[in-house]
Amino acid sequence: MKIAVFPGSFDPVTLGHLSVIEAVAPLFDKIYVAIGVNADKPGCFPVEQRKQWLQQVLSSFDNIEIIDYNGLTVDLCKTLNAKFLVRGLRNVIDFQYEKDMAEANRKLWPELQTLFIPTLPEYSCISSSVVRDVFRHGGDCSQFLPKGVKLK
Numbered sequence: 001m002k003i004a005v006f007p008g009s010f011d012p013v014t015l016g017h018l019s020v021i022e023a024v025a026p027l028f029d030k031i032y033v034a035i036g037v038n039a040d041k042p043g044c045f046p047v048e049q050r051k052q053w054l055q056q057v058l059s060s061f062d063n064i065e066i067i068d069y070n071g072l073t074v075d076l077c078k079t080l081n082a083k084f085l086v087r088g089l090r091n092v093i094d095f096q097y098e099k100d101m102a103e104a105n106r107k108l109w110p111e112l113q114t115l116f117i118p119t120l121p122e123y124s125c126i127s128s129s130v131v132r133d134v135f136r137h138g139g140d141c142s143q144f145l146p147k148g149v150k151l152k
């Protein structure tokens, strides 16, 4: 069984995340979309809310499960026996950071392979942090978010 983990903060889930998930969903038997929880950085939206949005957006995929986790992503992958880690790339700045993380993760667990998936070009300017900033300043975030995700 081919199992992958797509980890992230998803604070909140964006159209960019969705484009990555749509690209990889046919490639794996099971994909865990995993919300990384950091007690020192609670984030903007509660984890339960982020989970609900993901469940709603991804309800049509029968091979996707939404989970949250603490600690190292590589440890989660080991526990789930997931040998593939999926990360989205928007630009070369993402690539430099993600390449370093992929190499570090592979040193921690040599069986783990990271797959980089480019987001659709029309979504390359979208990040959760941009969405949060627009939201905080009262702007309309709807064009950055999957249908049904309403920030509050």
Ligand code: PNS
Binding pocket: 007, 008, 009, 010, 035, 036, 071, 072, 073, 074, 101, 104, 105
């Ligand atoms: O959406 P983000 O903010 O880019 O997600 C980052 C996340 C949660 C994937 C990353 O911070 C992470 O993997 N955190 C868990 C701790 C860990 O494994 N760090 C990497 C060590 S190489």
